[in-house]
C-alpha cells in the first residue's frame with residue numbers, strides 16, 4: 001500500500017531532519033529552496049535502471065532499494081543546493097531537452113547525462129555517503145520501505 005509507504009517515508013525523513021516538509025505527490029521530487037520533499041510512487045523502469053547503474057558506478061554493493069535511495073537523493077538536493085549553480089543546471093537541462101526533441105539522443109542517453117549533471121550528481125553522492133555513515137538506520141528503513 002502506497003499510503004503506508006508514504007507515511008513510513010515521511011517518518012524516516014523527519015528522523016533525519018524535522019525541518020524538511022514532506023508531501024504526497026505523483027513522483028519523487030524536491031524543492032530544495034523550500035526544504036520540501038514530495039513522495040510519489042509513479043515509477044519509470046528506465047529511469048530507475050539508469051539511476052541504479054549510476055549508483056553502482058559510484059559505490060560497490062549498494063544493497064538499498066530504489067525508494068530509499070531516491071528519497072535520500074531528494075534530501076541530498078536540499079543539503080547540496082548551495083554547492084552548485086542552478087542557472088548552469090537549467091541551461092544544461094534545456095540543452096538535453098533540445099537534443100532529445102530533435103531525436104539526437106535517446107531517452108536513456110538523456111537520463112544518463114541528466115544523472116551526471118553536477119547538481120544531480122552531488123545529490124546522489126550525498127545519498128550514498130549517508131548510507132555509508134548510517135548503515136543501521138538505512139538497513140531498518142530499507143526493510144520498512146521494501
Ligand SMILES: [Zn+2]
Pocket residue numbers: 073074077120123
Ligand atoms: Zn535529483
